[in-house]
Amino acid sequence: MLFILASTASNIVGSIFLLTGIAKVIEPWKFNQHIAKLNLVSPKLIRPVALTFTAIESALGVALILGVFLTLIIPVSILLLFGLSMLTYWGTSTGKTEDCGCYNGWLEITPTQSLILNAIYIFLLIFAEFFGKYQPTVLWQWLVVLITFITSYTLAAGSLEYMQENGRPYIDFTPLQENRMWQIEWLGQDSKSLMSGSVIVVFMSPECSQCKHWLGVLKLVQWQDDLPAIVGLIDTENIQAGQDFVDRYFLNFPVVAVDKRLYRKLKIEVVPTAVLLEDGVIQEKWIGLMPMWFINKINQLTR
Known part of the structure; x- marks a missing residue:
């Protein structure tokens, strides 16, 4: 029973990682601007940092869902969530940002709500770490994770390139869309x-x-x-x-x-x-x- 719950816990967090990664792939410029507001990296590094993080986030999500080398992936995910929580607290408390940037604007939550959710994710991963019984990772699972990383990076870069060349997103979910009347x-x-x-x-x-x-x-x-x-x-x-x-x-x-x-x-x-x-x-x-x-x-x- 505990094994099933542990597997479910890692799947939940993995799905969150994958969905937030997909959100950043579709609209990468939002995450780019979030990193720019933090002012922690050189302007020249903002794009590669944002793309790499998006790819890592998506790959970690797939790894958690497939159960790829979870004795390493779970601790890495916990450290990532802890680091992002600290960054959210620092960024919002200093006024550099208004939110965590985690959900890329698809989910509107306060910084406090973000920290609470991260704490829940960390708890789920700790539970999965202690009570899970995982099978050895096979080659095809590693390949899926690697393909996810490369695909996420490439698609996010392509989406950003399309935006820069055309001045508009490839996929637009906002009220301000072409051929619509100004209200x-x-x-x-x-x-x-x-x-x-x-x-x-x-x-x-x-x-x-x-x-x-x-x-x-x-x-x-x-x-x-x-x-x-x-x-x-x-x-x-x-x-x-x-x-x-x-x-x-x-x-x-x-x-x-x-x-x-x-x-x-x-x-x-x-x-x-x-x-x-x-x-x-x-x-x-x-x-x-x-x-x-x-x-x-x-x-x-x-x-």
Whole structure:
């Protein structure tokens, strides 16, 4: 009976690892930004660190489910969970991050809830370690784990590359999707000016370093009659903070301060995010990076 419970415990934790790994494979840019916020590694290392962690997480999940060398895999998983818990506590208590980043935005939980869940996972793994009776690992099991690692890394890298080349995700689960109408209730009266003509709506944050890189380009676009108008949004309820943001960077386009709840409603988890509207219809969505076609068009018009 205890053996069955131990096997179930390792399967539960393994499934969690695998699912969170899949979430990071589908939307790797979210985890990249989470690592960037922690500011623990060089910017050049953010991408390889994020991809490697995603691959390890997925491979550990499969190893726990298949029972691959659990005398080693379980202690490694416990150490990983303990380390992630410490990182979550440090990151959220210092204000560097708002959550653990574990579930990649697919499950909205508080830092405290994350720590509690990690404690439960650790307990399940300890139970599995002491009461499990596992069979020797065979070659095919090792191969499945290795294939999972390589596949996860490759797919996450491909998903990130697609995002960088096209400015939008391959799979999009958010309300802001191409060929959908911009909803008036999202910005109330401020939405009316977005329902005609060509407009780029940019979701930003005052603390976002990448947003600052966009501002010079956005100001240039605003000056060009042949390019879309720019409307900026920043996630702050403090109107004065919004005005300070405009004044600090000498912005020549309107900026609206909005409640953070709008970002959560529209699932804006990476800033800057932008949508290109044509008569109120979303034509394109850009996350983190502007697409090359748009940058090339700007270069042609400003020569």
